[in-house]
Amino acid sequence: MRPQRHICVRPSVRSNVAATLAFFTVAIMPSDTAAAAETITFDDLGLAPMVLAAVKAVGYETPSPIQAATIPFILAGRDLVGQAQTGTGKTAAFALPLLSRLDVNSRRTQALILAPTRELAIQVAEALQSYASHMPGFQVLPIYGGQDYRGQLAALKRGVQVVVGTPGRVMDHMRRGTLKLDDLSHLVLDEADEMLRMGFIDDVEWIMSQMPEKRQIALFSATMPSAIRRIATTYLNNPEHVTIQTKTSTAVTIRQRYWMARGLNKLDALTRILEAEPFDGMIIFVRTKLVTTELAEKLQARGYTAAALNGDIAQAQRERTVEQLKNGRLDIVIATDVAARGLDVERISHVINYDIPHDTEAYVHRIGRTGRAGRSGDAILFVAPREKRMLQAIERATRQSIEEMGLPTAENINALRVDRFMQKITDTLAGTDLSFFRKMLQEYVSKHDVSEMDVAAALASQLQGDKPLLVKDAPKLMTEARSRDKLSTTGGKRAPDSSLLRYRLEVGRQHGVSAGNIVGAIANEANIDSAHIGRISIYPEFSTVDLPADLPEGAMACLKTTRVAGQALNISVHEGGDMPIERERPRKPRISKTGDVKGGRKPVSKVTKAKPKSSAPREKRGKL
Numbered sequence: 001m002r003p004q005r006h007i008c009v010r011p012s013v014r015s016n017v018a019a020t021l022a023f024f025t026v027a028i029m030p031s032d033t034a035a036a037a038e039t040i041t042f043d044d045l046g047l048a049p050m051v052l053a054a055v056k057a058v059g060y061e062t063p064s065p066i067q068a069a070t071i072p073f074i075l076a077g078r079d080l081v082g083q084a085q086t087g088t089g090k091t092a093a094f095a096l097p098l099l100s101r102l103d104v105n106s107r108r109t110q111a112l113i114l115a116p117t118r119e120l121a122i123q124v125a126e127a128l129q130s131y132a133s134h135m136p137g138f139q140v141l142p143i144y145g146g147q148d149y150r151g152q153l154a155a156l157k158r159g160v161q162v163v164v165g166t167p168g169r170v171m172d173h174m175r176r177g178t179l180k181l182d183d184l185s186h187l188v189l190d191e192a193d194e195m196l197r198m199g200f201i202d203d204v205e206w207i208m209s210q211m212p213e214k215r216q217i218a219l220f221s222a223t224m225p226s227a228i229r230r231i232a233t234t235y236l237n238n239p240e241h242v243t244i245q246t247k248t249s250t251a252v253t254i255r256q257r258y259w260m261a262r263g264l265n266k267l268d269a270l271t272r273i274l275e276a277e278p279f280d281g282m283i284i285f286v287r288t289k290l291v292t293t294e295l296a297e298k299l300q301a302r303g304y305t306a307a308a309l310n311g312d313i314a315q316a317q318r319e320r321t322v323e324q325l326k327n328g329r330l331d332i333v334i335a336t337d338v339a340a341r342g343l344d345v346e347r348i349s350h351v352i353n354y355d356i357p358h359d360t361e362a363y364v365h366r367i368g369r370t371g372r373a374g375r376s377g378d379a380i381l382f383v384a385p386r387e388k389r390m391l392q393a394i395e396r397a398t399r400q401s402i403e404e405m406g407l408p409t410a411e412n413i414n415a416l417r418v419d420r421f422m423q424k425i426t427d428t429l430a431g432t433d434l435s436f437f438r439k440m441l442q443e444y445v446s447k448h449d450v451s452e453m454d455v456a457a458a459l460a461s462q463l464q465g466d467k468p469l470l471v472k473d474a475p476k477l478m479t480e481a482r483s484r485d486k487l488s489t490t491g492g493k494r495a496p497d498s499s500l501l502r503y504r505l506e507v508g509r510q511h512g513v514s515a516g517n518i519v520g521a522i523a524n525e526a527n528i529d530s531a532h533i534g535r536i537s538i539y540p541e542f543s544t545v546d547l548p549a550d551l552p553e554g555a556m557a558c559l560k561t562t563r564v565a566g567q568a569l570n571i572s573v574h575e576g577g578d579m580p581i582e583r584e585r586p587r588k589p590r591i592s593k594t595g596d597v598k599g600g601r602k603p604v605s606k607v608t609k610a611k612p613k614s615s616a617p618r619e620k621r622g623k624l
Contacts, residue, residue: 040068046075048100050134055096058130059288061311061338064089064359069242071097074218079239081232082220085397088244089359090220091127094188098162099128101186104137107159109179111186114167114204116194118144119389122524124190125164138162143169143179151512151565153178167195167203174210185215192221192228201227208235254371257405258381258391265552266382267295269407270354271302273380274332275416276408281325281347284334285366287355292334295354299332306332309340337362343369353381356390360397380405386524417469421460500534500546504574507567508541517564518545525562526555544574 041062042055063071066084073080074097084090098111115121125142132138141155143165156163156178163170163179173179187208189195195204208217208231217236221228232239259269270284286292292308299306307321307330324330326345335343337357348370357363363381370377381402383391395402428434445452507513515536522528522545534546559571 045071045096046100047071047096051096051099051131053134054131055092057133059290059336060092060358061336064093064361066090066242066244067093067096069244070094070218073240073242074098074216075100077101077216079216079236080218081224081236081239081241082218082244083222083224083242084220084244085222085360085393088361090190091124092131092358094190094218094220095124095128095131098186098188099132099135099138102135102138102161104135104161106183107139107161108183109156109160109163109181110183111162111188112170112181112184112207113162113164113188113190114170114195114207115164115190116166116198116200118146118166119386120190121164121166123386123389125162128162128164140164143173145169148512148514148517151517154512155566167200167207171203171207174207181210182212184212187211187215187217189217189219189221189231192219192231193223193225196225196227201231205231211235253375254367254377254379256367256379256381256400256402258383258402259405259407261382261384265554266354267298267554268552269382270299270352272408272413273352274299274304275413277350277378277380279331279378280349281328281330281345282332282350282352283340283343283348283366283369284332284352284354285340285357286334286336287358289336291355292336295334296332299334304332305330306334309333309335311336311338337365340366340369345369346375348377350378350380353379356381356383356387360394363394364398384524414469421469501549501551502544502546502574503551504572505543505545505564506541506570507564508539508543510540511565511567513538513543513565513567518543521562521564521569522547522559526558528555 042052042060045063045068047055066082066088070080070082070093074094082090082093094113102110113121113124115124121142121144125140128140129138132140139155139158139160140162141152141160141164143152143163145166145168147169152169152173156173165173170179174181189204192204195201211217217239219228219232219236219239259273261269274282284295286295289310289312292310296306296308307324309318309321313321321330321333322343322345325333326347328347333340334354351367351370353363353366357366367377367379370379381391381394391402441452441455444450445455505518507518515538518536518538519533522533528547528551532548536545537543556571559569562569
């Protein structure tokens with residue numbers, strides 16, 4: 001008989017949760033997942049109001065099978081073993097119910113999430129921050145090896161409700177006494193089999209052995225090797241088991257490519273692809289309803305016939321949009337996953353994943369809008385550097401390799417534009433009676449004594465209008481491995497590379513920031529390749545960084561609110577001139593027990609005139 005547990009669920013939704021628990025009392029098989037996805041919404045799961053509001057603000061519309069199956073169990077306080085492949089939405093599956101059960105009025109550490117890698121720890125922490133956007137006072141801290149201890153120690157001292165970390169660094173803090181888990185009520189093991197593969201399983205067991213007796217544990221793993229089963233048997237209390245089996249496949253007639261978003265604005269990249277790719281009809285998938293309308297408006301301003309398709313649009317309007325796409329009055333639809341469910345339009349030759357999907361099944365569903373019934377199709381996926389894990393998960397799930405594509409260069413775009421312009425002239429000459437215009441221009445040439453070629457050029461310029469026919473590539477940026485430290489020398493003074501501009505960041509040494517923190521934040525939040533990040537100087541109250549002079553407005557807006565070491569960067573163009581270069585203080589060498597010097601820098605001695613060597617033997621020092 002199952003022991004009684006306290007169920008932290010709002011009374012108004014207890015019946016919904018009970019019904020959902022009854023539905024998912026057995027392992028979920030492929031046929032069940034489809035039914036679950038169709039019948040259950042986030043409103044049915046019993047999430048806290050603030051968490052549910054954040055979910056809707058993010059734009060999630062229906063839970064994935066793993067989310068629908070596990071959230072009710074975690075909300076009910078039960079231990080759980082969830083088996084599902086990477087990329088099926090496991091992060092939200094444990095994050096949403098965990099946040100619903102937290103006490104944000106307390107700064108004690110109530111939840112610990114173990115992740116196998118630094119990248120996953122950061123990703124999970126960022127997801128928690130997003131889902132808790134309507135929870136004032138919520139604090140989450142990612143801790144991992146390779147990061148400066150000072151920032152972690154300061155944050156732990158202030159107090160955080162959730163810690164996300166790699167096993168080794170979590171164990172270090174526990175042994176130091178800087179991470180106290182006396183009040184811990186929730187423990188999550190994310191990608192347990194990956195921790196086993198990487199050799200962390202002993203650390204994980206040590207951490208679990210130190211947990212309070214009364215705590216809830218959720219273990220997620222793609223596979224269940226014997227070591228993971230043993231942990232579940234040893235440390236989990238009569239756990240529920242949920243297994244999601246996915247069968248994903250993509251049509252062989254679909255050409256799949258991805259573009260790694262490094263340094264260039266996604267909208268600019270999309271515009272280049274639209275110019276270079278010959279397409280008939282296109283669906284562009286994004287994550288949120290808000291982005292569908294914003295992106296549609298921006299593409300319309302660039303001359304494309306585009307429209308939004310999301311769940312907030314009335315059904316009649318959605319049907320009209322689909323009909324316009326079918327009959328050619330509309331070329332591009334920007335849609336969320338749910339809005340495009342079941343959409344089958346023969347004209348769709350391209351699917352672009354402007355935002356990478358949250359799970360692999362959504363990717364398969366998205367690109368399945370093209371290449372239907374044996375027709376060929378193209379699928380392009382935009383991937384930010386931090387999203388490489390999802391790209392790999394998609395390749396594993398579909399058992400297909402996705403090829404990387406390069407963006408069309410300015411030279412490519414210009415050649416296409418010139419060809420199209422020339423084709424317009426050819427079509428007009430072939431299909432239009434030009435006798436009237438020919439006579440009029442002959443009179444103009446005779447009257448004004450100009451050449452026919454000059455008149456033709458003037459008319460071509462008038463036809464083009466204010467929009468330039470040709471585009472220009474941004475100035476080439478430094479790409480050498482050590483380019484961020486490369487400075488030119490002029491007249492004995494050091495000046496930053498001319499292609500970069502110096503920016504000021506409102507975070508400095510007193511906040512515990514490091515150059516690595518700044519590079520990571522800029523690369524991850526603004527999608528700027530680290531090769532395009534120049535010199536970084538850290539001062540007591542602020543820092544400066546050299547970035548591309550043509551930094552997009554979107555990147556600037558993002559970096560104003562990005563937080564590093566607990567401080568908003570609030571980036572701005574630095575107007576204080578070139579700052580004095582701070583010399584790095586020599587590190588004090590460590591002396592081992594054997595007397596060997598370890599680390600540090602050798603002190604630089606003053607240059608002295610060498611004394612001539614004597615051929616006579618040196619006398620031993622001492623008394624005669």
